[in-house]
Amino acid sequence: xxxxxxxxxPTGYLHIxxxxxxxxxxxxxxxxxxxxxxxxxxxDVDRNTEESLASIYDGLRxxxxxxxxxxxxxxxxxxxxxxxxxxxxKGLAYRDFTPADPTxxxxxxxxxxxxxxxxxxNLSPEESARxxxxxxxFVLRFRVPRNGHVLRFHDRVYGFQxxxxxxxxxxxxxxxxxxPTYHMASCADDIDLRITHIIRGQDHLANTFKHLLIFEGLxxxxxxxxxxxxxxxxxxxxxxxxRHGAVVSVTTYRDAGFLPHAxxxxxxxxxxxxxxxxxxxxxxxxxxAFNLEGIKRANAVVNFTDKxxxxxxxxxxxxxxxxAMPIEELARRVRPLMERAGLPVPGDEAHFYRLLDVLRxxxxxxxxxxxxxxxxxxxxxPIEPAALEKLNAPGARELLHELADRLxxxxxxxxxxxxxxxxxxxxxxxxxxxLIINAARAALxxxxxxxxxxxxxxxxxxxxxxxxxxxx
RNA sequence: GGCGCUAUCGUCUAGUGGUUAGGACAUGGCCCUCUCAAGGCCAAGGCACGGGUUCGAAUCCCGUUAGCGCUACCA
Numbered sequence: 001x002x003x004x005x006x007x008x009x010p011t012g013y014l015h016i017x018x019x020x021x022x023x024x025x026x027x028x029x030x031x032x033x034x035x036x037x038x039x040x041x042x043x044d045v046d047r048n049t050e051e052s053l054a055s056i057y058d059g060l061r062x063x064x065x066x067x068x069x070x071x072x073x074x075x076x077x078x079x080x081x082x083x084x085x086x087x088x089x090k091g092l093a094y095r096d097f098t099p100a101d102p103t104x105x106x107x108x109x110x111x112x113x114x115x116x117x118x119x120x121x122n123l124s125p126e127e128s129a130r131x132x133x134x135x136x137x138f139v140l141r142f143r144v145p146r147n148g149h150v151l152r153f154h155d156r157v158y159g160f161q162x163x164x165x166x167x168x169x170x171x172x173x174x175x176x177x178x179x180p181t182y183h184m185a186s187c188a189d190d191i192d193l194r195i196t197h198i199i200r201g202q203d204h205l206a207n208t209f210k211h212l213l214i215f216e217g218l219x220x221x222x223x224x225x226x227x228x229x230x231x232x233x234x235x236x237x238x239x240x241x242x243r244h245g246a247v248v249s250v251t252t253y254r255d256a257g258f259l260p261h262a263x264x265x266x267x268x269x270x271x272x273x274x275x276x277x278x279x280x281x282x283x284x285x286x287x288x289a290f291n292l293e294g295i296k297r298a299n300a301v302v303n304f305t306d307k308x309x310x311x312x313x314x315x316x317x318x319x320x321x322x323x324a325m326p327i328e329e330l331a332r333r334v335r336p337l338m339e340r341a342g343l344p345v346p347g348d349e350a351h352f353y354r355l356l357d358v359l360r361x362x363x364x365x366x367x368x369x370x371x372x373x374x375x376x377x378x379x380x381x382p383i384e385p386a387a388l389e390k391l392n393a394p395g396a397r398e399l400l401h402e403l404a405d406r407l408x409x410x411x412x413x414x415x416x417x418x419x420x421x422x423x424x425x426x427x428x429x430x431x432x433x434x435l436i437i438n439a440a441r442a443a444l445x446x447x448x449x450x451x452x453x454x455x456x457x458x459x460x461x462x463x464x465x466x467x468x469x470x471x472x
Numbered sequence: 473g474g475c476g477c478u479a480u481c482g483u484c485u486a487g488u489g490g491u492u493a494g495g496a497c498a499u500g501g502c503c504c505u506c507u508c509a510a511g512g513c514c515a516a517g518g519c520a521c522g523g524g525u526u527c528g529a530a531u532c533c534c535g536u537u538a539g540c541g542c543u544a545c546c547a
Binding site for chain 1: 473474475476477478479482483484485486487494495496497498505506507508509510511538539540541542543544545546547
Protein backbone atom coordinates (compact mmCIF):
# COMPACT_ATOMS: atom_id res chain seq x y z
CA UNK A 1 0.00 0.00 0.00
CA UNK A 2 1.47 3.34 -0.96
CA UNK A 3 2.17 5.93 1.68
CA UNK A 4 2.38 9.48 0.36
CA UNK A 5 3.00 12.72 2.16
CA UNK A 6 2.25 16.35 1.62
CA UNK A 7 4.81 18.50 3.37
CA UNK A 8 4.02 22.21 3.37
CA UNK A 9 6.16 24.64 5.26
CA PRO A 10 4.18 27.25 7.16
CA THR A 11 5.79 30.36 5.71
CA GLY A 12 2.70 31.76 3.97
CA TYR A 13 -0.83 30.78 3.14
CA LEU A 14 -1.63 27.67 1.16
CA HIS A 15 -1.19 28.61 -2.46
CA ILE A 16 -2.77 26.85 -5.34
CA UNK A 17 0.42 25.15 -6.46
CA UNK A 18 0.76 23.53 -3.06
CA UNK A 19 -2.89 22.66 -3.08
CA UNK A 20 -2.46 20.91 -6.39
CA UNK A 21 0.47 18.93 -5.04
CA UNK A 22 -1.75 17.86 -2.19
CA UNK A 23 -4.53 16.90 -4.59
CA UNK A 24 -2.22 14.75 -6.69
CA UNK A 25 -0.85 13.02 -3.62
CA UNK A 26 -4.35 12.44 -2.35
CA UNK A 27 -5.62 11.11 -5.64
CA UNK A 28 -2.71 8.75 -5.97
CA UNK A 29 -3.20 7.42 -2.47
CA UNK A 30 -6.94 7.00 -2.80
CA UNK A 31 -6.65 5.32 -6.13
CA UNK A 32 -4.23 2.76 -4.73
CA UNK A 33 -5.87 2.40 -1.33
CA UNK A 34 -2.89 4.06 0.27
CA UNK A 35 -2.31 6.46 3.12
CA UNK A 36 -2.17 10.26 2.97
CA UNK A 37 0.17 11.86 5.44
CA UNK A 38 0.19 15.54 6.26
CA UNK A 39 3.57 16.57 7.50
CA UNK A 40 4.16 20.13 8.50
CA UNK A 41 7.73 20.92 7.50
CA UNK A 42 8.43 23.60 10.05
CA UNK A 43 12.15 23.21 10.48
CA ASP A 44 12.87 26.84 9.71
CA VAL A 45 11.77 28.25 13.04
CA ASP A 46 12.63 31.81 12.07
CA ARG A 47 10.23 31.92 9.16
CA ASN A 48 7.35 29.84 10.42
CA THR A 49 4.26 31.59 11.67
CA GLU A 50 1.18 30.36 13.48
CA GLU A 51 -0.93 32.42 11.16
CA SER A 52 0.45 30.63 8.16
CA LEU A 53 -0.09 27.27 9.78
CA ALA A 54 -3.70 28.15 10.44
CA SER A 55 -4.25 29.22 6.86
CA ILE A 56 -2.75 25.99 5.58
CA TYR A 57 -5.16 23.96 7.67
CA ASP A 58 -7.92 26.27 6.54
CA GLY A 59 -7.21 25.73 2.88
CA LEU A 60 -6.65 22.01 3.23
CA ARG A 61 -9.82 21.43 5.16
CA UNK A 62 -11.78 23.43 2.65
CA UNK A 63 -10.69 21.08 -0.13
CA UNK A 64 -12.56 18.29 1.63
CA UNK A 65 -9.90 15.77 0.91
CA UNK A 66 -9.05 14.33 4.27
CA UNK A 67 -5.68 13.00 5.35
CA UNK A 68 -4.99 9.93 7.43
CA UNK A 69 -1.95 10.75 9.52
CA UNK A 70 -0.41 13.99 10.63
CA UNK A 71 3.03 14.97 11.91
CA UNK A 72 4.89 18.09 12.86
CA UNK A 73 8.54 18.10 11.88
CA UNK A 74 9.50 20.40 14.70
CA UNK A 75 8.44 17.69 17.11
CA UNK A 76 10.70 15.17 15.48
CA UNK A 77 14.05 16.92 15.52
CA UNK A 78 15.52 14.24 17.80
CA UNK A 79 14.92 11.69 15.10
CA UNK A 80 16.52 13.96 12.51
CA UNK A 81 19.57 14.58 14.67
CA UNK A 82 19.91 10.91 15.40
CA UNK A 83 19.98 10.07 11.72
CA UNK A 84 22.41 12.91 11.08
CA UNK A 85 24.58 11.46 13.83
CA UNK A 86 24.54 8.09 12.08
CA UNK A 87 25.79 9.78 8.93
CA UNK A 88 28.54 11.48 10.92
CA UNK A 89 29.58 8.26 12.60
CA LYS A 90 29.67 6.45 9.29
CA GLY A 91 32.03 9.14 8.06
CA LEU A 92 29.48 10.22 5.47
CA ALA A 93 29.14 13.63 7.08
CA TYR A 94 31.59 16.04 8.66
CA ARG A 95 31.61 19.19 10.73
CA ASP A 96 32.30 22.44 8.94
CA PHE A 97 33.42 25.12 11.37
CA THR A 98 33.46 27.87 8.75
CA PRO A 99 31.37 30.73 10.08
CA ALA A 100 28.14 31.37 8.22
CA ASP A 101 28.60 34.08 5.63
CA PRO A 102 25.49 35.53 4.07
CA THR A 103 27.47 37.35 1.38
CA UNK A 104 28.51 34.01 -0.10
CA UNK A 105 24.94 33.57 -1.07
CA UNK A 106 24.98 36.22 -3.76
CA UNK A 107 25.28 34.88 -7.25
CA UNK A 108 27.28 37.88 -8.42
CA UNK A 109 30.75 37.21 -9.71
CA UNK A 110 30.30 33.50 -9.49
CA UNK A 111 32.71 31.74 -11.75
CA UNK A 112 31.95 28.18 -10.84
CA UNK A 113 30.01 26.13 -8.36
CA UNK A 114 31.15 25.94 -4.78
CA UNK A 115 31.51 22.34 -3.73
CA UNK A 116 33.14 22.21 -0.31
CA UNK A 117 35.83 23.69 1.95
CA UNK A 118 38.78 21.28 1.72
CA UNK A 119 40.22 22.17 5.12
CA UNK A 120 36.99 21.32 6.80
CA UNK A 121 36.25 18.25 4.78
CA ASN A 122 39.68 16.91 5.59
CA LEU A 123 39.68 17.71 9.27
CA SER A 124 40.69 14.67 11.28
CA PRO A 125 37.88 13.07 13.31
CA GLU A 126 39.85 13.79 16.46
CA GLU A 127 40.29 17.48 15.81
CA SER A 128 36.70 17.77 14.62
CA ALA A 129 35.45 16.17 17.81
CA ARG A 130 37.76 18.28 19.95
CA UNK A 131 36.58 21.56 18.41
CA UNK A 132 32.98 20.49 18.69
CA UNK A 133 33.49 19.57 22.34
CA UNK A 134 35.05 22.98 22.89
CA UNK A 135 31.76 24.47 21.87
CA UNK A 136 32.81 25.84 18.50
CA UNK A 137 29.74 26.15 16.27
CA PHE A 138 29.65 24.10 13.11
CA VAL A 139 27.36 23.07 10.33
CA LEU A 140 27.16 19.37 9.59
CA ARG A 141 27.69 18.63 5.93
CA PHE A 142 27.26 15.57 3.80
CA ARG A 143 30.56 14.25 2.50
CA VAL A 144 29.52 13.94 -1.14
CA PRO A 145 31.70 11.41 -2.99
CA ARG A 146 34.30 13.13 -5.17
CA ASN A 147 35.10 10.09 -7.28
CA GLY A 148 33.26 9.26 -10.44
CA HIS A 149 30.16 8.03 -8.66
CA VAL A 150 26.96 8.65 -10.61
CA LEU A 151 23.51 8.87 -9.06
CA ARG A 152 20.51 7.64 -10.97
CA PHE A 153 16.81 7.48 -10.46
CA HIS A 154 13.69 7.16 -12.50
CA ASP A 155 11.20 9.92 -12.02
CA ARG A 156 7.62 8.90 -12.72
CA VAL A 157 7.04 12.16 -14.54
CA TYR A 158 10.43 13.35 -15.79
CA GLY A 159 11.84 9.96 -16.58
CA PHE A 160 15.38 8.75 -16.16
CA GLN A 161 17.68 11.19 -14.37
CA UNK A 162 21.37 10.97 -13.63
CA UNK A 163 24.05 13.14 -12.19
CA UNK A 164 27.66 12.72 -11.16
CA UNK A 165 28.15 13.29 -7.46
CA UNK A 166 31.19 15.38 -8.32
CA UNK A 167 28.82 18.19 -9.33
CA UNK A 168 26.98 18.23 -6.02
CA UNK A 169 28.13 20.47 -3.21
CA UNK A 170 28.60 19.25 0.32
CA UNK A 171 25.15 20.33 1.40
CA UNK A 172 24.20 21.06 4.97
CA UNK A 173 22.41 18.52 7.14
CA UNK A 174 22.33 20.32 10.47
CA UNK A 175 22.61 24.05 10.95
CA UNK A 176 25.01 25.60 13.39
CA UNK A 177 22.06 26.32 15.67
CA UNK A 178 21.42 22.61 15.88
CA UNK A 179 18.36 22.65 13.65
CA PRO A 180 18.32 19.97 10.96
CA THR A 181 17.97 21.37 7.46
CA TYR A 182 15.11 20.60 5.16
CA HIS A 183 17.09 17.90 3.35
CA MET A 184 17.98 16.06 6.53
CA ALA A 185 14.62 16.39 8.21
CA SER A 186 12.70 15.52 5.10
CA CYS A 187 14.65 12.36 4.32
CA ALA A 188 14.74 11.24 7.93
CA ASP A 189 10.99 11.59 8.13
CA ASP A 190 10.40 9.97 4.78
CA ILE A 191 12.35 6.99 6.05
CA ASP A 192 10.74 6.89 9.45
CA LEU A 193 7.23 7.32 8.06
CA ARG A 194 7.92 4.65 5.45
CA ILE A 195 6.97 6.93 2.58
CA THR A 196 6.75 4.97 -0.66
CA HIS A 197 6.07 7.76 -3.14
CA ILE A 198 7.30 11.31 -3.03
CA ILE A 199 5.07 13.44 -5.19
CA ARG A 200 6.22 17.04 -5.02
CA GLY A 201 7.01 20.16 -7.02
CA GLN A 202 9.55 20.10 -9.78
CA ASP A 203 11.65 22.60 -7.86
CA HIS A 204 12.92 19.58 -5.95
CA LEU A 205 13.99 17.61 -9.01
CA ALA A 206 17.61 18.71 -8.67
CA ASN A 207 17.53 18.20 -4.90
CA THR A 208 16.52 14.61 -5.34
CA PHE A 209 20.12 13.59 -5.91
CA LYS A 210 21.01 14.92 -2.47
CA HIS A 211 18.16 12.99 -1.00
CA LEU A 212 19.33 9.86 -2.78
CA LEU A 213 22.67 10.33 -1.07
CA ILE A 214 21.02 10.54 2.32
CA PHE A 215 18.81 7.52 1.74
CA GLU A 216 21.78 5.57 0.47
CA GLY A 217 23.95 6.70 3.36
CA LEU A 218 21.35 5.52 5.81
CA UNK A 219 21.13 2.20 4.05
CA UNK A 220 17.59 2.68 2.89
CA UNK A 221 15.98 1.96 -0.44
CA UNK A 222 14.76 5.34 -1.71
CA UNK A 223 11.06 5.79 -2.43
CA UNK A 224 9.67 6.43 -5.88
CA UNK A 225 9.71 9.99 -7.08
CA UNK A 226 7.22 11.93 -9.15
CA UNK A 227 7.93 15.60 -9.69
CA UNK A 228 5.17 17.92 -10.74
CA UNK A 229 5.48 20.80 -13.19
CA UNK A 230 5.09 24.16 -11.53
CA UNK A 231 2.17 26.52 -11.72
CA UNK A 232 3.16 29.92 -13.09
CA UNK A 233 1.64 33.37 -13.56
CA UNK A 234 0.38 34.65 -16.92
CA UNK A 235 3.62 36.57 -17.43
CA UNK A 236 5.59 33.36 -17.11
CA UNK A 237 7.03 34.18 -13.73
CA UNK A 238 6.59 31.70 -10.98
CA UNK A 239 3.61 32.01 -8.71
CA UNK A 240 4.72 33.95 -5.72
CA UNK A 241 2.81 34.82 -2.63
CA UNK A 242 4.69 38.09 -2.43
CA ARG A 243 4.23 39.23 -6.04
CA HIS A 244 0.82 37.85 -6.85
CA GLY A 245 -0.80 38.18 -3.48
CA ALA A 246 -4.14 36.70 -2.62
CA VAL A 247 -4.95 35.56 -6.15
CA VAL A 248 -2.77 32.53 -5.62
CA SER A 249 -4.32 31.58 -2.31
CA VAL A 250 -6.89 28.81 -2.29
CA THR A 251 -8.98 30.91 0.07
CA THR A 252 -9.61 33.30 -2.80
CA TYR A 253 -11.52 30.54 -4.54
CA ARG A 254 -13.25 29.48 -1.37
CA ASP A 255 -14.37 33.02 -0.64
CA ALA A 256 -15.55 33.48 -4.21
CA GLY A 257 -18.07 30.71 -3.63
CA PHE A 258 -16.34 27.77 -5.27
CA LEU A 259 -17.28 24.18 -4.66
CA PRO A 260 -14.25 22.42 -3.19
CA HIS A 261 -14.35 19.54 -5.61
CA ALA A 262 -14.92 21.79 -8.59
CA UNK A 263 -11.74 23.55 -7.58
CA UNK A 264 -10.01 20.20 -7.21
CA UNK A 265 -11.23 19.33 -10.70
CA UNK A 266 -9.69 22.56 -11.98
CA UNK A 267 -6.40 21.96 -10.21
CA UNK A 268 -6.14 18.49 -11.71
CA UNK A 269 -6.40 19.86 -15.20
CA UNK A 270 -3.35 22.00 -14.63
CA UNK A 271 -0.60 19.66 -15.69
CA UNK A 272 -2.58 16.47 -15.83
CA UNK A 273 -5.01 15.07 -18.34
CA UNK A 274 -7.11 11.92 -18.50
CA UNK A 275 -6.28 11.99 -22.22
CA UNK A 276 -9.82 11.29 -23.30
CA UNK A 277 -11.04 14.87 -23.65
CA UNK A 278 -12.93 14.83 -20.38
CA UNK A 279 -12.74 18.03 -18.39
CA UNK A 280 -15.66 18.03 -16.03
CA UNK A 281 -15.09 15.20 -13.60
CA UNK A 282 -16.46 14.29 -10.22
CA UNK A 283 -14.09 13.35 -7.46
CA UNK A 284 -14.90 9.70 -7.99
CA UNK A 285 -14.09 9.97 -11.65
CA UNK A 286 -10.86 11.76 -10.86
CA UNK A 287 -9.74 9.02 -8.50
CA UNK A 288 -10.57 6.44 -11.08
CA ALA A 289 -8.80 8.24 -13.92
CA PHE A 290 -5.77 9.61 -12.12
CA ASN A 291 -2.34 8.32 -12.92
CA LEU A 292 1.18 9.67 -12.73
CA GLU A 293 1.77 8.95 -16.38
CA GLY A 294 -0.86 11.51 -17.36
CA ILE A 295 1.17 14.32 -15.84
CA LYS A 296 2.99 16.48 -18.34
CA ARG A 297 6.33 18.09 -17.85
CA ALA A 298 5.81 21.71 -18.82
CA ASN A 299 4.76 24.37 -16.35
CA ALA A 300 1.15 25.52 -16.49
CA VAL A 301 -0.13 29.08 -16.40
CA VAL A 302 -2.90 29.97 -14.02
CA ASN A 303 -4.95 32.40 -16.01
CA PHE A 304 -5.69 35.30 -13.72
CA THR A 305 -5.56 39.06 -14.18
CA ASP A 306 -5.53 42.02 -11.85
CA LYS A 307 -9.12 42.61 -12.80
CA UNK A 308 -10.24 39.04 -12.36
CA UNK A 309 -8.32 36.81 -9.97
CA UNK A 310 -10.28 33.72 -11.00
CA UNK A 311 -9.22 31.50 -13.87
CA UNK A 312 -12.14 31.44 -16.34
CA UNK A 313 -11.90 27.72 -16.72
CA UNK A 314 -12.18 27.27 -12.99
CA UNK A 315 -15.32 29.38 -13.04
CA UNK A 316 -16.76 27.32 -15.85
CA UNK A 317 -15.97 24.07 -14.10
CA UNK A 318 -17.58 25.39 -10.96
CA UNK A 319 -20.75 26.20 -12.86
CA UNK A 320 -20.74 22.70 -14.30
CA UNK A 321 -20.46 21.16 -10.87
CA UNK A 322 -23.13 23.51 -9.60
CA UNK A 323 -25.54 22.22 -12.22
CA ALA A 324 -24.70 18.58 -11.87
CA MET A 325 -24.51 18.11 -8.12
CA PRO A 326 -27.37 16.64 -6.10
CA ILE A 327 -29.77 19.40 -5.20
CA GLU A 328 -29.76 18.40 -1.52
CA GLU A 329 -26.04 18.96 -1.38
CA LEU A 330 -26.35 22.28 -3.11
CA ALA A 331 -28.95 23.30 -0.56
CA ARG A 332 -26.67 22.22 2.25
CA ARG A 333 -23.94 24.49 0.89
CA VAL A 334 -26.10 27.48 0.07
CA ARG A 335 -27.97 27.50 3.38
CA PRO A 336 -25.11 28.72 5.58
CA LEU A 337 -24.25 31.43 3.08
CA MET A 338 -27.83 32.67 3.18
CA GLU A 339 -27.81 32.68 6.94
CA ARG A 340 -24.62 34.65 6.98
CA ALA A 341 -26.11 37.09 4.49
CA GLY A 342 -29.23 37.44 6.60
CA LEU A 343 -31.50 35.93 3.99
CA PRO A 344 -34.40 33.78 5.19
CA VAL A 345 -34.15 30.17 4.08
CA PRO A 346 -37.52 28.96 2.81
CA GLY A 347 -39.08 26.60 5.30
CA ASP A 348 -40.57 24.44 2.58
CA GLU A 349 -37.64 22.28 1.54
CA ALA A 350 -39.16 21.18 -1.76
CA HIS A 351 -39.78 24.79 -2.63
CA PHE A 352 -36.22 25.71 -1.70
CA TYR A 353 -34.88 22.95 -3.94
CA ARG A 354 -37.05 24.15 -6.80
CA LEU A 355 -35.69 27.67 -6.45
CA LEU A 356 -32.11 26.49 -6.38
CA ASP A 357 -32.69 24.24 -9.32
CA VAL A 358 -34.09 27.04 -11.45
CA LEU A 359 -31.35 29.45 -10.44
CA ARG A 360 -28.36 27.15 -10.67
CA UNK A 361 -28.32 27.00 -14.47
CA UNK A 362 -27.51 30.67 -14.64
CA UNK A 363 -25.21 30.98 -11.65
CA UNK A 364 -21.52 30.25 -11.50
CA UNK A 365 -20.66 30.36 -7.84
CA UNK A 366 -22.33 29.69 -4.51
CA UNK A 367 -22.09 33.39 -3.78
CA UNK A 368 -24.39 34.16 -6.69
CA UNK A 369 -27.30 32.71 -4.76
CA UNK A 370 -26.96 35.30 -2.03
CA UNK A 371 -26.07 38.21 -4.30
CA UNK A 372 -27.90 37.83 -7.58
CA UNK A 373 -30.54 35.67 -5.92
CA UNK A 374 -31.70 38.00 -3.16
CA UNK A 375 -35.10 38.74 -4.66
CA UNK A 376 -35.97 35.05 -4.71
CA UNK A 377 -35.61 34.82 -0.95
CA UNK A 378 -36.31 38.25 0.45
CA UNK A 379 -38.60 41.20 -0.17
CA UNK A 380 -35.74 43.52 0.46
CA UNK A 381 -33.90 43.57 -2.84
CA PRO A 382 -32.35 46.37 -4.88
CA ILE A 383 -33.87 47.56 -8.15
CA GLU A 384 -31.13 47.72 -10.74
CA PRO A 385 -31.03 50.76 -13.06
CA ALA A 386 -31.83 48.65 -16.10
CA ALA A 387 -34.84 47.22 -14.30
CA LEU A 388 -36.01 50.67 -13.39
CA GLU A 389 -35.98 51.56 -17.07
CA LYS A 390 -38.31 48.69 -17.82
CA LEU A 391 -40.65 49.88 -15.13
CA ASN A 392 -40.52 53.40 -16.46
CA ALA A 393 -41.68 52.26 -19.89
CA PRO A 394 -44.91 54.10 -20.80
CA GLY A 395 -47.86 52.38 -19.20
CA ALA A 396 -45.80 49.69 -17.56
CA ARG A 397 -46.79 50.42 -13.96
CA GLU A 398 -50.48 50.66 -14.76
CA LEU A 399 -50.32 47.37 -16.61
CA LEU A 400 -48.60 45.69 -13.67
CA HIS A 401 -51.25 46.97 -11.29
CA GLU A 402 -53.96 45.73 -13.56
CA LEU A 403 -52.15 42.41 -13.86
CA ALA A 404 -52.06 42.12 -10.10
CA ASP A 405 -55.81 42.64 -9.91
CA ARG A 406 -56.43 39.96 -12.47
CA LEU A 407 -54.02 37.50 -10.87
CA UNK A 408 -55.68 37.96 -7.53
CA UNK A 409 -58.69 36.02 -8.74
CA UNK A 410 -56.58 33.27 -10.30
CA UNK A 411 -56.97 30.35 -7.95
CA UNK A 412 -54.75 28.07 -9.98
CA UNK A 413 -51.69 30.36 -10.19
CA UNK A 414 -49.68 28.04 -12.41
CA UNK A 415 -47.19 29.04 -15.06
CA UNK A 416 -49.85 28.30 -17.63
CA UNK A 417 -52.67 30.18 -15.95
CA UNK A 418 -50.48 33.19 -15.25
CA UNK A 419 -49.28 33.22 -18.81
CA UNK A 420 -52.84 33.09 -20.11
CA UNK A 421 -53.88 35.99 -17.96
CA UNK A 422 -50.84 38.08 -18.81
CA UNK A 423 -51.12 37.47 -22.54
CA UNK A 424 -54.81 38.12 -22.35
CA UNK A 425 -54.17 41.48 -20.75
CA UNK A 426 -51.56 42.36 -23.37
CA UNK A 427 -53.91 41.50 -26.21
CA UNK A 428 -56.71 43.51 -24.68
CA UNK A 429 -54.58 46.58 -24.27
CA UNK A 430 -52.90 46.15 -27.61
CA UNK A 431 -49.37 45.98 -26.19
CA UNK A 432 -46.72 43.37 -26.78
CA UNK A 433 -46.67 40.66 -24.16
CA UNK A 434 -42.92 41.19 -23.83
CA LEU A 435 -43.52 44.65 -22.43
CA ILE A 436 -45.51 43.30 -19.50
CA ILE A 437 -43.29 40.26 -19.11
CA ASN A 438 -40.11 42.29 -18.86
CA ALA A 439 -41.68 44.87 -16.61
CA ALA A 440 -42.99 42.11 -14.38
CA ARG A 441 -39.56 40.54 -14.07
CA ALA A 442 -38.12 43.92 -13.24
CA ALA A 443 -40.72 44.48 -10.57
CA LEU A 444 -40.54 41.02 -9.11
CA UNK A 445 -36.77 40.61 -9.02
CA UNK A 446 -35.30 44.07 -9.52
CA UNK A 447 -33.39 42.58 -12.42
CA UNK A 448 -33.83 42.40 -16.17
CA UNK A 449 -32.26 39.00 -16.37
CA UNK A 450 -33.23 35.73 -14.83
CA UNK A 451 -35.52 32.75 -15.24
CA UNK A 452 -38.66 32.77 -17.31
CA UNK A 453 -41.01 35.40 -15.88
CA UNK A 454 -43.78 32.83 -15.52
CA UNK A 455 -41.50 30.62 -13.52
CA UNK A 456 -40.67 33.58 -11.33
CA UNK A 457 -44.37 34.21 -10.69
CA UNK A 458 -44.94 30.70 -9.49
CA UNK A 459 -41.71 30.45 -7.53
CA UNK A 460 -42.43 33.59 -5.59
CA UNK A 461 -46.04 32.68 -4.89
CA UNK A 462 -49.17 34.68 -5.29
CA UNK A 463 -48.90 36.82 -2.17
CA UNK A 464 -45.45 38.07 -2.86
CA UNK A 465 -46.20 38.62 -6.52
CA UNK A 466 -49.27 40.77 -5.83
CA UNK A 467 -47.41 42.77 -3.24
CA UNK A 468 -44.43 43.39 -5.48
CA UNK A 469 -46.51 44.25 -8.54
CA UNK A 470 -48.55 46.76 -6.60
CA UNK A 471 -45.77 48.54 -4.85
CA UNK A 472 -43.92 49.62 -7.99
C1' G B 473 28.45 31.96 -14.28
C1' G B 474 27.64 26.32 -13.76
C1' C B 475 24.23 22.21 -13.94
C1' G B 476 19.35 20.67 -15.02
C1' C B 477 14.12 20.83 -16.73
C1' U B 478 10.63 22.67 -20.32
C1' A B 479 8.62 24.75 -25.13
C1' U B 480 1.28 22.66 -29.59
C1' C B 481 -4.37 28.05 -30.54
C1' G B 482 -4.79 33.99 -25.63
C1' U B 483 -5.16 29.88 -21.53
C1' C B 484 -5.55 24.43 -20.09
C1' U B 485 -4.49 20.29 -23.05
C1' A B 486 -4.63 15.54 -26.82
C1' G B 487 -0.98 14.08 -29.97
C1' U B 488 5.39 9.45 -29.06
C1' G B 489 7.27 9.52 -37.78
C1' G B 490 2.24 9.62 -42.33
C1' U B 491 -3.93 13.37 -38.58
C1' U B 492 -7.72 18.37 -42.94
C1' A B 493 -2.93 18.96 -35.76
C1' G B 494 -8.35 16.91 -31.90
C1' G B 495 -10.96 18.74 -27.35
C1' A B 496 -12.08 22.45 -23.46
C1' C B 497 -12.21 27.58 -21.49
C1' A B 498 -12.29 32.46 -23.22
C1' U B 499 -13.76 35.38 -27.90
C1' G B 500 -17.28 36.33 -32.29
C1' G B 501 -21.78 34.67 -34.86
C1' C B 502 -26.31 31.77 -35.51
C1' C B 503 -30.43 28.74 -33.51
C1' C B 504 -33.73 28.51 -29.33
C1' U B 505 -36.41 32.64 -26.81
C1' C B 506 -40.40 37.00 -22.57
C1' U B 507 -34.87 38.65 -20.65
C1' C B 508 -30.50 36.19 -18.97
C1' A B 509 -28.41 31.73 -18.67
C1' A B 510 -28.23 26.66 -20.05
C1' G B 511 -28.16 23.74 -24.48
C1' G B 512 -27.15 23.00 -29.88
C1' C B 513 -24.48 24.59 -34.28
C1' C B 514 -20.66 27.48 -36.76
C1' A B 515 -16.23 30.65 -37.00
C1' A B 516 -11.54 32.61 -35.89
C1' G B 517 -7.08 31.08 -33.51
C1' G B 518 -1.43 26.98 -32.52
C1' C B 519 3.25 23.09 -33.40
C1' A B 520 9.21 29.33 -30.45
C1' C B 521 13.31 29.80 -34.25
C1' G B 522 17.29 27.50 -37.28
C1' G B 523 19.67 23.30 -38.92
C1' G B 524 19.81 18.15 -39.63
C1' U B 525 18.00 12.54 -39.88
C1' U B 526 14.02 10.48 -43.05
C1' C B 527 10.36 9.06 -48.89
C1' G B 528 7.85 11.72 -44.90
C1' A B 529 8.76 15.39 -38.52
C1' A B 530 4.58 18.83 -33.85
C1' U B 531 6.68 13.98 -32.97
C1' C B 532 13.87 11.81 -33.45
C1' C B 533 18.96 14.53 -33.12
C1' C B 534 21.87 19.20 -32.71
C1' G B 535 21.99 24.37 -31.99
C1' U B 536 19.63 29.12 -30.79
C1' U B 537 16.16 31.70 -28.01
C1' A B 538 12.91 32.09 -23.95
C1' G B 539 10.93 30.58 -19.24
C1' C B 540 11.61 27.96 -14.90
C1' G B 541 14.42 25.11 -11.12
C1' C B 542 18.95 24.01 -8.29
C1' U B 543 23.59 26.24 -7.18
C1' A B 544 27.97 27.65 0.76
C1' C B 545 23.58 26.63 7.53
C1' C B 546 15.19 28.55 2.77
C1' A B 547 11.86 24.77 1.90
